[in-house]
Amino acid sequence: MTARRSIPQIISLVALLAGIALFAATMLSIDRRETFAAAARLGPALPIVLLPGAAWHLVRTAGWFICFPAGQRPTFWRLFRVRLASDGVAYFTIRGVASEPLRVLLLLDRVPATVSAAAAVLERTAMGIMSVTLVGGFATIAMYSDVVPEGWQRVFRGIAIVAVVVLFLTLMFLTRTGRYLGPLFERIHRRTGWRWTGGRVVHFLADVERLFLELARTDPHRLWGIVGLSMAAFALMSLEVWLVFWAIGEPVDALTGAFVETFTRSASVFGGAIPANLGALEAANVAVAAGMGLTGAGSLALARRVRSLVWAAAGLALFPRDALRPRDNGAA
Secondary structure, eight states: OOOOOOHHHHHHHHHHHHHHHHHHHHHHHSOHHHHHHHHHHHGGGHHHHTHHHHHHHHHHHHHHHHHSOGGGOOOHHHHHHHHHHHHHHHHTSSTTTTHHHHHHHTTTTTSOHHHHHHHHHHHHHHHHHHHHHHHHHHHHHHHTOTTSOHHHHHHHHHHHHHHHHHHHHHHHHHTSSSOSHHHHHHHHHHHHOOGGGGSHHHHHHHHHHHHHHHHHHHOHHHHHHHHHHHHHHHHHHHHHHHHHHHHTTOOOOHHHHHHHHHHHHHHTTTTTTSGGGTTHHHHHHHHHHHHTTOTTHHHHHHHHHHHHHHHHHHHHHTOOTTTTSOOOTTOO
16 A cells, blocks of 8 residues: 655755656756856866855854853854754755754754744744845846846846845834734634643743743844854855856856846745755746846856755764764864
């Protein structure tokens, strides 16, 4: 008897098939001869092109590091390994579904689960808000830029509108005082008596929410630090775009690199369910580069695919296998 597939497995399979279709369509749409020639020029400079990605991972780890309470922070190196490992596993599954729980699991021998979960949620939330803010800002600039074709100005207008709506709804939710999940489950439990509303999972979520709100509301320096790191992360990915075109002999200005990053970052939201972001990564990078009249769109997609694979492999290689073993003194 054939075992039935779970809903996540079905979603992953459908997303993978969609990614394969996108990948095939993208490969058919590019000038492969030009792409191979540009890739040959890109090869010698690839170590330099990969540097912004390395710095980006360090910046994101620093953002996660400062989200922990001051007295319960694991070492930076440990967080770097855990972050790479969880993202490496998630790279081949639905993004986020595996990454966040794995981060908590791999830190169980260092900090309580509620602490690591709250820090992870705070980092994702704060970085996400700043990412939407930066995307909205650069999309607005692109709407009026002479280097952006008219058709793509409309695309960026749509991105800017969505960013404003998302920011408004998010800030309206976060600026309310008090808690959200805890009181909600308490009201449900009082009215229905359902056992699951008073179970350990709900209590865990309520504890995570309480600590998350405490971390977010009690230290403005923490939030300002995340703001600065978010801006640095965006700048590094824009620099990566610039370096790719510099390496193939088709340099672009810094603002164009930011516009390309704005679109690809927006498009990545829809590709998050596709394992390895297959097809979605290539389609987004090729579409915006070609749409803006840049030669070497295929090289940009290739460089970013190589970068993703390199760091996914590094994450698996650095996987902290000692995480669930008894802790040794001085363990990293």
